[in-house]
Amino acid sequence: MSLFESKKDSNEVFRIIVFLSPFIFLLFSAFLQILNLSYFKADDFKTQSESNRLYQSKIFPQRGFIYDSNNILLVENNIQQDLQINPNIIENPSFFLKQISDLLELNYSKIESDFFIRATGKNPNEPYFLIKNLSEKQIAKISVNLEKIKGAEIISSFSRNVLHKEIMAPVLGYVGNISKQEIFNNPELTKYSGLKVGKTGIEKDLDSALRGDIGFRIQERDSYGKLVRNISIEPPKKGKNLRLSIDLELQKKLFYEFKGRKGALVAIEPKTGLIRALISSPTYDPNLLNTINDYDEVRNLFSDQDSPLFNRALSGQYPPASTLKPFVGMAALEAKTISWEKEILDSGEYLVEGDERPYRGWKEGGHGKVDMNKAIIESSDVYFYSLAYDLTVSNLSPFLEKFGFGEQSGLTIREGTGILPSRKWKLGYKGESWFKGDTINMGIGQGYITATPLQIAVAYSALANKGELVQPRIIEKIGEENTETVIKKNISLIDDLNWKRIEKSLLGVVEASNGTANNIYDRNIRIAGKTGTAQVKSIIETEYELLRVDKSLRDHALFVGYGPVEEPKLVVVAIIENGESGSAVAAPLVRKAINLYSKK
Amino acid sequence: MKNNPLSFSVNLKINRNQNQILSFDYWIVLSVIALCFFGLAMIYSASNSLEMTIRQGIYLFVGLGGMFFLAFSNFRQMEVFYLHSFWPALFLLVIVLFFPSENSETKRWIDLGLFTFQPSELIRFILPISAASFLTRNLKTEMKDMWLVILLTFLCFYLVAIQPDLGTSLIVLLAGMLPVIISGFPWVYIYSGAFLGILSLPVIWLSLYEYQKQRVLTLFNPEADIYGAGWNIVQSKIAVGSGGLFGKGFLNGSQSQLNFIPESHSDFIFSVIAEEFGLAGVCMLLFVYGILIFRLLLVAFQSTNRFAKIVSGTLSIVLLAYISINISMVIGILPVVGMPLPFLSQGGTALIVNLLTIGIILSLRKEV
Numbered sequence: 001m002s003l004f005e006s007k008k009d010s011n012e013v014f015r016i017i018v019f020l021s022p023f024i025f026l027l028f029s030a031f032l033q034i035l036n037l038s039y040f041k042a043d044d045f046k047t048q049s050e051s052n053r054l055y056q057s058k059i060f061p062q063r064g065f066i067y068d069s070n071n072i073l074l075v076e077n078n079i080q081q082d083l084q085i086n087p088n089i090i091e092n093p094s095f096f097l098k099q100i101s102d103l104l105e106l107n108y109s110k111i112e113s114d115f116f117i118r119a120t121g122k123n124p125n126e127p128y129f130l131i132k133n134l135s136e137k138q139i140a141k142i143s144v145n146l147e148k149i150k151g152a153e154i155i156s157s158f159s160r161n162v163l164h165k166e167i168m169a170p171v172l173g174y175v176g177n178i179s180k181q182e183i184f185n186n187p188e189l190t191k192y193s194g195l196k197v198g199k200t201g202i203e204k205d206l207d208s209a210l211r212g213d214i215g216f217r218i219q220e221r222d223s224y225g226k227l228v229r230n231i232s233i234e235p236p237k238k239g240k241n242l243r244l245s246i247d248l249e250l251q252k253k254l255f256y257e258f259k260g261r262k263g264a265l266v267a268i269e270p271k272t273g274l275i276r277a278l279i280s281s282p283t284y285d286p287n288l289l290n291t292i293n294d295y296d297e298v299r300n301l302f303s304d305q306d307s308p309l310f311n312r313a314l315s316g317q318y319p320p321a322s323t324l325k326p327f328v329g330m331a332a333l334e335a336k337t338i339s340w341e342k343e344i345l346d347s348g349e350y351l352v353e354g355d356e357r358p359y360r361g362w363k364e365g366g367h368g369k370v371d372m373n374k375a376i377i378e379s380s381d382v383y384f385y386s387l388a389y390d391l392t393v394s395n396l397s398p399f400l401e402k403f404g405f406g407e408q409s410g411l412t413i414r415e416g417t418g419i420l421p422s423r424k425w426k427l428g429y430k431g432e433s434w435f436k437g438d439t440i441n442m443g444i445g446q447g448y449i450t451a452t453p454l455q456i457a458v459a460y461s462a463l464a465n466k467g468e469l470v471q472p473r474i475i476e477k478i479g480e481e482n483t484e485t486v487i488k489k490n491i492s493l494i495d496d497l498n499w500k501r502i503e504k505s506l507l508g509v510v511e512a513s514n515g516t517a518n519n520i521y522d523r524n525i526r527i528a529g530k531t532g533t534a535q536v537k538s539i540i541e542t543e544y545e546l547l548r549v550d551k552s553l554r555d556h557a558l559f560v561g562y563g564p565v566e567e568p569k570l571v572v573v574a575i576i577e578n579g580e581s582g583s584a585v586a587a588p589l590v591r592k593a594i595n596l597y598s599k600k
Numbered sequence: 601m602k603n604n605p606l607s608f609s610v611n612l613k614i615n616r617n618q619n620q621i622l623s624f625d626y627w628i629v630l631s632v633i634a635l636c637f638f639g640l641a642m643i644y645s646a647s648n649s650l651e652m653t654i655r656q657g658i659y660l661f662v663g664l665g666g667m668f669f670l671a672f673s674n675f676r677q678m679e680v681f682y683l684h685s686f687w688p689a690l691f692l693l694v695i696v697l698f699f700p701s702e703n704s705e706t707k708r709w710i711d712l713g714l715f716t717f718q719p720s721e722l723i724r725f726i727l728p729i730s731a732a733s734f735l736t737r738n739l740k741t742e743m744k745d746m747w748l749v750i751l752l753t754f755l756c757f758y759l760v761a762i763q764p765d766l767g768t769s770l771i772v773l774l775a776g777m778l779p780v781i782i783s784g785f786p787w788v789y790i791y792s793g794a795f796l797g798i799l800s801l802p803v804i805w806l807s808l809y810e811y812q813k814q815r816v817l818t819l820f821n822p823e824a825d826i827y828g829a830g831w832n833i834v835q836s837k838i839a840v841g842s843g844g845l846f847g848k849g850f851l852n853g854s855q856s857q858l859n860f861i862p863e864s865h866s867d868f869i870f871s872v873i874a875e876e877f878g879l880a881g882v883c884m885l886l887f888v889y890g891i892l893i894f895r896l897l898l899v900a901f902q903s904t905n906r907f908a909k910i911v912s913g914t915l916s917i918v919l920l921a922y923i924s925i926n927i928s929m930v931i932g933i934l935p936v937v938g939m940p941l942p943f944l945s946q947g948g949t950a951l952i953v954n955l956l957t958i959g960i961i962l963s964l965r966k967e968v
Binding site for chain 2: 011012013015016019020023024026027029030031033034035037038039041042044045046048049050052053220221222223228
């Protein structure tokens with residue numbers, strides 16, 4: 001009996017052990033897996049768990065402010081509040097969006113389409129901005145209902161605000177998101193992603209100074225993305241403030257003189273190269289682009305026929321026309337192909353042997369016998385046709401190059417170079433050899449030669465300085481550092497008297513009774529200057545009166561002047577596109593600029 | 601002796617009362633109490649909810665009361681009660697299908713107003729005891745009794761499986777079959793049964809719910825869908841792994857405190873333990889579980905009573921099954937099935953039932 005019992009007993013125990021063993025085996029393999037996870041792979045999992053809970057987010061710096069030369073604020077930053085969405089937390093997107101649209105009284109379908117467009121583009125779990133630039137009322141409503149709309153968060157950021165909008169736009173430019181192209185050109189920008197960078201103007205040229213440095217915030221967040229606590233904060237560095245050389249008062253008054261006409265004005269202090277006014281008209285409201293809220297407005301801006309975004313003062317390439325004449329004259333004096341006193345008969349036409357058609361002067365019947373002084377004062381074309389013809393392009397172009405024609409002034413890489421034609425240039429760009437007629441046209445600043453208003457201003461600064469060619473500047477101070485005057489070169493003439501002679505003639509343009517800009521004569525503040533009328537289309541083939549009908553084919557009016565002559569404070573170039581008469585339209589602007597500035 | 605059962609029983613009772621305290625297995629009682637209180641702490645850490653912890657604490661005291669009551673009871677007197685309690689348990693199992701608690705999508709809970717309970721937990725406890733009692737009512741177990749138990753086991757299995765609750769239904773199957781097997785079911789049938797089971801795997805696979813299939817699939821490649829089906833496993837493994845050797849400290853597990861672990865207070869409580877107490881804590885836990893299982897098995901091995909042997913053997917294996925399957929699924933070597941960690945996971949019915957299990961085995965021990 002006991003034997004039977006014990007046998008049976010062992011049978012039961014045996015069966016228990018048999019059915020226990022798979023679970024012991026399972027537990028043993030589980031233990032090996034735990035050992036694997038928490039011993040051999042622990043570091044790996046620790047990293048994963050850290051990245052799980054820790055969120056590194058950027059703190060964007062405040063962009064530097066920009067002031068005018070009198071420390072008047074030009075650009076500031078507004079605090080903008082945006083609604084950020086964390087898709088991780090949102091359980092039911094359509095319900096969530098419905099709540100948002102009800103709360104903010106916004107169109108549901110628009111929010112929905114925004115949401116799904118944004119949601120499909122990127123990492124679906126990355127937070128993004130759903131609604132930008134919330135109004136105070138909207139902020140209040142969201143703040144009160146934050147518990148109800150889980151997954152929404154209000155994030156503050158800075159937006160750029162240009163205070164004198166249109167007036168300063170061509171100088172300042174605007175900011176925008178970093179484009180792929182910009183990152184391609186400058187891979188450094190990747191670490192600034194999320195930040196707005198300058199797209200043009202000062203904002204672009206001095207972007208690295210204005211930008212500042214991004215700060216970082218490490219936060220602990222739970223699996224819903226909800227903030228638990230801040231772990232560490234590395235504060236952002238504010239961008240450097242800038243002080244421009246622009247005189248807002250002057251800029252503003254001159255801007256209003258343009259009355260929306262197309263054109264440009266550059267006013268430079270010749271001694272220092274500081275630009276006191278820089279106008280390009282028409283212009284635009286940079287804030288439209290700084291914070292893009294309405295895409296239609298932006299589209300209109302970019303497709304505007306008058307190209308308001310184009311900076312005419314820096315990049316507009318115009319024939320310098322008669323404003324080039326003083327330099328042609330000086331070049332001839334330098335090459336000794338003419339003397340100061342030598343007279344040439346201006347009968348209104350210039351004939352070249354072998355050329356059938358005559359080169360006409362602007363004044364029918366001509367100016368009679370003219371020397372260089374009279375030729376500049378009355379702006380004789382025939383005199384300068386003759387001068388250029390004798391001088392040849394090989395002598396003329398290198399001389400003009402000394403004054404900065406055909407190259408950037410060094411103010412910004414955005415400026416145009418203009419064209420300083422030469423035999424080589426024409427062969428290269430036009431595939432034609434140089435004709436004498438090309439030189440003749442160039443003698444009066446027409447034909448292939450073009451220059452930007454800035455280049456003309458720089459060239460005349462050298463005249464005002466009697467040879468010192470300054471580098472134009474628009475920044476007076478970056479952060480705490482002042483910029484310095486740079487004299488690029490000192491142009492010397494074989495006879496220093498020629499500076500004086502030319503200046504006297506330029507003074508005659510304004511002060512002589514036969515001067516072309518006699519209308520702006522003012523004996524209190526004496527201006528030396530030169531008018532110009534740039535032909536938009538060659539009038540050799542067609543009569544000008546026929547062209548005039550089309551306003552866009554009318555001549556550009558130019559005037560460049562500096563004053564007061566005794567101690568030049570300002571060189572001003574004014575161009576009014578299709579303004580026809582340099583003296584009537586452009587010269588008064590220059591007079592106004594110099595008068596305003598001299599009184600300071 | 602059989603002629604005078606009453607006097608015998610009285611005598612025995614007096615004797616037993618005298619050495620009851622002595623024969624009481626402190627190893628079992630202490631390890632269970634340690635586990636339960638540790639469980640309370642972990643539930644608090646995982647849920648950060650004092651309310652949930654207190655609730656579980658109340659269940660714990662109810663359970664401990666039940667445990668001691670059963671431990672001090674005479675299992676021979678209770679046997680008849682155990683035998684017949686199967687029917688009400690089965691009844692509840694049917695009832696829950698018709699009147700489930702409305703708080704859940706599954707039909708697992710019966711809502712009794714103040715609290716809810718799971719009849720499936722009850723049946724997996726009652727079924728083996730009742731079966732053991734039924735199978736041992738004669739000296740030699742008859743084959744037709746065994747077949748009856750198997751039939752009823754499959755019925756219970758089916759009723760739980762359609763709730764649906766795959767994890768518990770498998771436990772019910774195990775708990776119902778073990779008494780039959782231990783009591784001497786012929787090996788040849790066991791082999792053919794296992795063989796049939798393997799053959800029917802494709803059928804079982806097809807009858808699984810989509811989410812259940814998904815859980816099995818994610819087991820093999822949890823990284824395939826980190827934010828979807830694989831989330832639980834991936835996050836749980838991160839928790840276990842990042843705990844390292846000594847853990848991040850009580851209440852300091854970032855995975856659990858920041859809600860990265862799903863169900864961290866119930867089925868996934870093991871990952872919270874591993875995260876906060878590390879490999880050392882896991883070893884300690886397994887050690888305590890080891891002592892408990894060993895002492896429980898000892899009852900089965902040492903007892904001369906067949907009923908005691910079958911019951912304590914079955915319940916020990918079921919307990920070990922719970923532990924090993926829960927841990928395995930939490931660390932990603934078994935698919936996720938709803939199966940709590942005994943004494944530790946939040947859940948009133950499971951805790952009370954587990955404590956009652958211990959109480960019964962303690963009472964069986966007195967027969968040693």
